[in-house]
Amino acid sequence: MTxxxxxxLKKHLVAAxxxxxxxxxxxxxxxxxxxxxxxxxxxxxxRIPLWSLSDFRLMKKVGEGALSEVFQAMHIPSRTTVAVKLxxxxxxxxxxxxxxxxxxxxxxxxxxxxxxxxxxxFEDHNxxxxxxxxxxxxxxxxxxxxxxxxxEAHIVQNVMQPVLQxxxxxxxxxxxxxxxxxxxxxxxxxxxxxxxxxxxxxxxxERAVSRVGTLDQMAPEVLECPDRSxxxxxxxxxxxxxxxxxxxxxxGVLTHELLTGKAPFAQLTQQQTIEAILSGVIATVPLGISExxxxxxxxxxxxxxxxxxxxxxxxxxxxxxxQHGESRALLLLKxxxxxxxASSVERHSSEESETIVCSLLASPEREEASSASxxxxxxxxxxxxMHDRLCSHESRTLSDPLxxxxxxxxxxxxx
Ligand SMILES: Nc1ncnc2c1ncn2[C@@H]1O[C@H](COP(=O)(O)OP(=O)(O)OP(=O)(O)O)[C@@H](O)[C@H]1O
Ligand SMILES: [Mg+2]
Numbered sequence: 001m002t003x004x005x006x007x008x009l010k011k012h013l014v015a016a017x018x019x020x021x022x023x024x025x026x027x028x029x030x031x032x033x034x035x036x037x038x039x040x041x042x043x044x045x046x047r048i049p050l051w052s053l054s055d056f057r058l059m060k061k062v063g064e065g066a067l068s069e070v071f072q073a074m075h076i077p078s079r080t081t082v083a084v085k086l087x088x089x090x091x092x093x094x095x096x097x098x099x100x101x102x103x104x105x106x107x108x109x110x111x112x113x114x115x116x117x118x119x120x121x122f123e124d125h126n127x128x129x130x131x132x133x134x135x136x137x138x139x140x141x142x143x144x145x146x147x148x149x150x151x152e153a154h155i156v157q158n159v160m161q162p163v164l165q166x167x168x169x170x171x172x173x174x175x176x177x178x179x180x181x182x183x184x185x186x187x188x189x190x191x192x193x194x195x196x197x198x199x200x201x202x203x204x205x206e207r208a209v210s211r212v213g214t215l216d217q218m219a220p221e222v223l224e225c226p227d228r229s230x231x232x233x234x235x236x237x238x239x240x241x242x243x244x245x246x247x248x249x250x251x252g253v254l255t256h257e258l259l260t261g262k263a264p265f266a267q268l269t270q271q272q273t274i275e276a277i278l279s280g281v282i283a284t285v286p287l288g289i290s291e292x293x294x295x296x297x298x299x300x301x302x303x304x305x306x307x308x309x310x311x312x313x314x315x316x317x318x319x320x321x322x323q324h325g326e327s328r329a330l331l332l333l334k335x336x337x338x339x340x341x342a343s344s345v346e347r348h349s350s351e352e353s354e355t356i357v358c359s360l361l362a363s364p365e366r367e368e369a370s371s372a373s374x375x376x377x378x379x380x381x382x383x384x385x386m387h388d389r390l391c392s393h394e395s396r397t398l399s400d401p402l403x404x405x406x407x408x409x410x411x412x413x414x415x
Contacts (some may be wrong), residue, residue, distance in 0.1 A: 035101075035128070037120040038108040044078025045131070051122045053129060056084055062138065063183075065198070067096060072134055082119060085130040089123075099198060100128055106175065107197040114166040116186055116195040135186035135193055143187055144258075152293055153322070155258045159185070160320055162192040163251065167311045171244040174204035178222075179213045180250035182257065209240040215270060216263040219249035220278050221305050245305040248314070252300025259293060260286045264301065292319035 032052045048055070056073045062083065063070040073084040087100055107118040107130075117133040137143060140159065144150065150159070163185065170177060177184075177200050184196040199212045211218070211225045221242045226234055234240060256264040265276040280303030286294070296319040302308045314320060 032122050032124040035121040035123055036104050036108045038118045039111050040117055041119040042078065042080050044080050045075055045082075045119055048077060051120065051129075051131065053124060053127065056082070056131075058084060065196070067091060068198075072136075073131075075131070081134050083116075083132040083134040085132060087128040087130075089126055089128060092128075097128075103198045103200070104130065106200050106202060110169075110197075112166055112169045113191070114162040114193055115169070116188075116193045118197075132195075133188065133193075135188040135195070137187035137190070139183050139195075140185040140187065140192070141182035144182065149261065150258060152259070152290055152319075155255075156320055156322065159192055159258060160255065161315075163194065163254070164311055164315050164320065166194040167244075167247055167251070168315065170200075171247070171311050173202065174244075175200055175202050176208055176242075176244050177247050177250075178208075179217070180247055180254060181214055181217050182254065203241075203243060207235055207238070207241045208243070208246070209234045209237050213246075213250070215273055215277075216266050217250040217253045218277060219246040219305065220280065220303055222246050223274060223277055242305065244311070245308045248300050248308045248311065249302075249305070251311075251314070252297055255293070255297055255300065256282070256286065259289050259297075290319070292317070295319065 032050065034050060037046065045051070055076055057076055058071040058073050060072050061069060062072050067087055069086050071084045071086065073082050074080070075082055087096075092100070104118070104121045107116075108120070111117070116135060119131045119133065121128065121130045123129065163180070167177070167180075177194065177197070179196055179199045180194075184194065186193050186195045201208050201212075209225055211222055211227050213222060215223075219242070225240050225242070253263055253265070256262070264282040265273055267273045267276050280301070282301065286297075289297075296314070296317050299309050299317070300314070309317075
């Protein structure tokens, strides 16, 4: 091979190093060919040395991403149900191929009960195909939209604990997932599993210096990095390097979303969202959640990455350990006499008052307390009072069946 200039030679060396696992079309490798097999590939699949797309019956499409389509599929020779993630080669750049190479390398080595297993990967002329464990109940986002909101206890036990276990396993190996969000949390037989290692990086092998992931979940230090148009660009920039605490931030965003249904920094435009993330000021501070959940959230969403707790510390957090405490709304209510409650409402903006009313009306304590309980009647009376104030201010009505049966309560006297 001859090179017309030193630049030409450099380009060749960079390309050779980056894409050695994926020879470009027309290159010598015979296709299809295996790109790797995972450690816990089912026996029926493992004993077949070379996989090809014709061995799989694609049954239904279960998802798609920016570059891939995901199918529930059957491996016909072994009758194994799997998920097939298909990347169409024609739509890939050198850079995205490198990303997929990293996804395969990384995910095939992972073995954890809360991480989706990659059984193996192969390529043919048209596609790069990842064959994974199939998560029959789909992703967490779809699950929540089907069943509605989740209680704190449910969130802790069925989402936070598994996710923290999976992150602990990754972080101990220096791996940052970089795209923790409900769409990448899958449910297999009711067990939560972390999926999509398309943007994961092993910081023991390379520096994390690019802006990668999904905007709403992105930590400020990730957002401050340049966009990654070239994987090798900025690799020398020690000042940009971020670490596993970027996942801890995303965990805070996830927690907020699960508790309130909203991402904490999401705004109408991308630019506003970026500004909100960089300011570190949460758009809606959830009031109706327990003190422990509130503390967990603010620990994860520290603007400065070095002050965020590690996943090991978070596993010991009182919220994760099940000591939820009472909701802030209830604590507020208990600590206030009806009179001081009124002056407190006076001080709040109507938006904040609305949040308090909603928290009170939705508070689990209200459901749990017997109808005769003084706590319940206090909650309902306070809710009714604030509700009336809001309606008189803004001619709006908040619907709540419990309130309909209540006699109008006297406006509490100011102290
Ligand atoms: N193993 C699996 N079992 C069942 N469903 C899956 C599986 N893997 C992915 N999916 C479904 O496909 C969707 C997209 O998968 P994945 O996130 O891996 O693709 P992606 O191309 O990386 O997406 P994005 O670019 O949006 O991050 C998931 O949200 C999920 O609903
Ligand atoms: Mg995804």
